[in-house]
Amino acid sequence: MxxxxxxxxxxxxxxxxxxxxxxxxxxxxxxxxxxxxxxxxxxxxxxxxxxxxxxxxxxxxxxxxxxxxxxxxxxxxxxxxxxxxxxxxxxxxxxxxxxxxxxxxxxxxxxSGLASVVVPTRGALPTGLGPGSTVDVWAARELERGAYEPPAVLVANAEVAAIQEPEGMVDSGGVSVELLIPRDKVAALLEGLTAGDSIDLVPARATGR
CATH class of the missing domain: 3.90.1210.10 (Antifreeze-like/N-acetylneuraminic acid synthase C-terminal domain)
Known part of the structure; x- marks a missing residue:
């Protein structure tokens, strides 16, 4: 088997x-x-x-x-x-x-030799303005009510450090811009702000770093 x-x-x-x-x-x-x-x-x-x-x-x-x-x-x-x-x-x-x-x-x-100065704005800021942007600070001295001298550049190529929005329930009239400017320009800018000069921020021409 x-x-x-x-x-x-x-x-x-x-x-x-x-x-x-x-x-x-x-x-x-x-x-x-x-x-x-x-x-x-x-x-x-x-x-x-x-x-x-x-x-x-x-x-x-x-x-x-x-x-x-x-x-x-x-x-x-x-x-x-x-x-x-x-x-x-x-x-x-x-x-x-x-x-x-x-x-x-x-x-x-x-x-850096720079100082920080806060500048109140009268209206809307230019489009795209933010920290790191550069602006020329234009100022026109008031001669009489409603009449101003021709504007001139007070500070060239100031750098935007920060943009401060109004706080609280009451609108304070616009945003403020913190600028970095040469220390030797601080006195002139503060004098213009105190005197009520017409101050505007205009985007500066871009420059390479």
């Missing part, structure tokens, strides 16, 4: 060695690619500003956000975590929101 093979013998699975070798080759290839990509990733962490900052603004670590970027050999030119002292740093030129902070745009002390 012929003996039939047992069920367990018929169902036994034979593992093809070629399949095992193929799996090992794929796994090795995947690991190699991952290691190569990881080795090529030269991303570093650098600081970017949460909001636009103008010259004379003191910034601290809380005003910054960490970005992972590829800077290559230029990494030493930007502010990175660990380089902001507890007392903060002073911005020496306008740095836009989301922009990486160059080392050249900050200093330990304010050396």
């Amino acid at each position: 012929v003996r039939r093979p047992e069920r367990s013998e018929r169902g036994a699975l034979r593992l093809d060695p070629r399949l095992v070798i193929g799996i090992l080759l794929v796994a090795g290839s995947t690991t190699g690619v991952w290691a190569l990509v990881s080795g090529l990733d030269d991303s570093v962490e650098a600081y970017a500003l949460r909001e636009t900052a103008t010259p004379g603004t003191r910034i601290e670590a809380g005003d910054l956000v960490v970005e992972s970027v590829r800077l290559g050999a230029t990494v030493d030119r930007y502010l990175v975590p660990g380089e902001v002292p507890d007392r903060g740093l002073v911005v020496t030129r306008t740095v836009e929101r989301g922009e990486l902070v160059p080392d050249s745009a900050v200093d330990d002390v304010d050396r």
